[in-house]
Amino acid sequence: MKLTLRIWRQSGPTGALVTYPLDDLSPDMSFLEMLDVLNESLVVRGEEPVAFDHDCREGICGMCGLMINGVAHGPEKATTACQLHLRHFSDGDTITVEPWRAKPFPVLRDLVVDRSALDRIVESGGYISVPTGSAPDAHATPVPKESADAAFTSAACIGCGACVAACPNGSAMLFTAAKATHLGSLPQGQPERWSRAQDMVQTHDDLGFGGCTNAGECTPACPKGIPLTTIAQLNRDLLRSHLR
Amino acid sequence: MQTLRLYRSTVGKKAVMAVTGVGMLLFVVGHMIGNLSVFSGPAAIDGYARWLREIGVVWPxxxxxxxxxxxxxxxxxxxxxxxxxxxxxxxxxxxxPQSYAARTMRWGGVIITLFVVYHLLDLTAGVANPHGVQGEVYNNLVADFQLWYVVLAYTVAVLALGLHIRHGAWSALQSLGVTAPRGIALVVAGVICAGYLSVPAAVVLGVVS
Structure with missing residues (x-):
């Protein structure tokens, strides 16, 4: 199949979309394999290959992240860009590929952005304090099934940043809420539950992310389908922490 | 100190918007119920307006x-x-964008504010009203809705309000940490639009004259 790619190229402070026609693509290729093919041809021609983030290519690591035709990770629901296949496009399509756009995610090169702002949010409260040393007994802290399920729904977040990219406010609240709800749903996460909500929201705001206005654009873009209820949970925790 | 930290956070600001929004929503519901007394005739709605002033709730x-x-x-x-x-x-x-209502919250809010200014000049101060007699609520509003452009402006404003509530009512609950189905907001918005638009519709159709 034939596709025309318009890819954001940037090596300095500014960039632009560059058009690349591609032939002889297989509909069974993944989106990233298509970029590999493009890069091989660019290297052969002596041009700089397109920089893009990727690692596991199994949809579980959260490294890949591309804005494909204005949609984070492309048109398929609950699918990372690496798991998106060309069969979901039509022969002859023109596809625009851009990096995530948010002030706390500066573009490093082409389609690669620096997402360490998300690490700063986790550092500020996305942890539990436990004595290390000998491993605790597996059944030392019983976890109710519902709590385990709720925690796992949030823990599925791979930190790819699609929620920020899709949010009209450039908010990272779905990510922050997923991390806070993951730990806040478990008995081990209770001692720091209230300070966690305050510290993580504070860091989120300080980093320059926008505020959540419940536009609801994040969950449909999330490759793991983290629900908006996590944001309600974080809001509830934060309000309770101040009103207690 | 704690309260200030909360207000400075983006979550705190949404909580303020939620609480004030719910306050205004309750007023909008009360106002709508009051409006519907127009269907009981001039004495009912004029009397209702007089009663509101007598019990002293207007200024608070x-x-x-x-x-x-x-x-x-x-x-x-x-x-x-x-x-x-x-x-x-x-x-x-x-x-x-997924939701038209969510996307139009900001400009919709501006439209509603501008309409409220006109609405106060029209039916509270009376200066923008074709009849404009203090206390004659029934005659004032009937005179208003004889004019097609007043009906149009009123309809646009009510629909803007409906869209605002369609996203806002659900969003307020979410901001306050209450998980609710979005359908609730749609029902509230629908009832409010129907209630408010029934009055100009009745005047245009000649049910109220």
């Missing part, structure tokens, strides 16, 4: 609403400015 309500509008708008403007700063460079490829 006005101050309360002004406070709600002020806090709601300040938080909205701060969050909008923050959002703009959070994405200095936009996408070349247009986005496909």
């Amino acid at each position: 309500l006005r101050f309360g609403l002004l406070l709600c509008v002020g806090l709601h708008m300040v938080a909205a403007v701060q969050l909008a400015r923050r959002a703009r700063k959070a994405r200095p460079q936009g996408y070349e490829h247009g986005r496909r």
Whole structure:
């Protein structure tokens, strides 16, 4: 199949979309394999290959992240860009590929952005304090099934940043809420539950992310389908922490 | 100190918008129920207006609403400015927003504010009303809705309000940490639109004259 790619190229402070026609693509290729093919041809021609983030290519690591035709990770629901296949496009399509756009995610090169702002949010409260040393007994802290399920729904977040990219406010609240709800749903996460909500929201705001206005654009873009209820949970925790 | 930290956070600002929004929503519901007394004739609605003044709720309500509008708008403007700063460079490829109501909250709010100013000049102060006699609520509103452009402006404003509530009522619950199905907001918005639009519709159709 034939596709025309318009890819954001940037090596300095500014960039632009560059058009690349591609032939002889297989509909069974993944989106990233298509970029590999493009890069091989660019290297052969002596041009700089397109920089893009990727690692596991199994949809579980959260490294890949591309804005494909204005949609984070492309048109398929609950699918990372690496798991998106060309069969979901039509022969002859023109596809625009851009990096995530948010002030706390500066573009490093082409389609690669620096997402360490998300690490700063986790550092500020996305942890539990436990004595290390000998491993605790597996059944030392019983976890109710519902709590385990709720925690796992949030823990599925791979930190790819699609929620920020899709949010009209450039908010990272779905990510922050997923991390806070993951730990806040478990008995081990209770001692720091209230300070966690305050510290993580504070860091989120300080980093320059926008505020959540419940536009609801994040969950449909999330490759793991983290629900908006996590944001309600974080809001509830934060309000309770101040009103207690 | 704690309260200030909460207010400075983006979550705190949404909580302020939620609480003030719920306050204004309750007023909108009360106002709508009052409007419906027009169907019981001139004596009913004029008497209702007189009664509101006699029990002395008008001025406290006005101050309360002004406070709600002020806090709601300040938080909205701060969050909008923050959002703009959070994405200095936009996408070349247009986005496909999920919800029309959510996308139009900010400009919809501006439209509603402008309408409220006109509405106060029209039916409270009476200066923008073709009849404009203090206390003659029934005659004032009938005179209003004889004019097609008043009916049009009123309809647009009510629909803008409906859209605002369609996203806002659900969003308020979410901001306060209550998980609710979105359908609730749709029902509330639908009832409010129907209630408010029934009055100009009745005048245009000649049911109220």
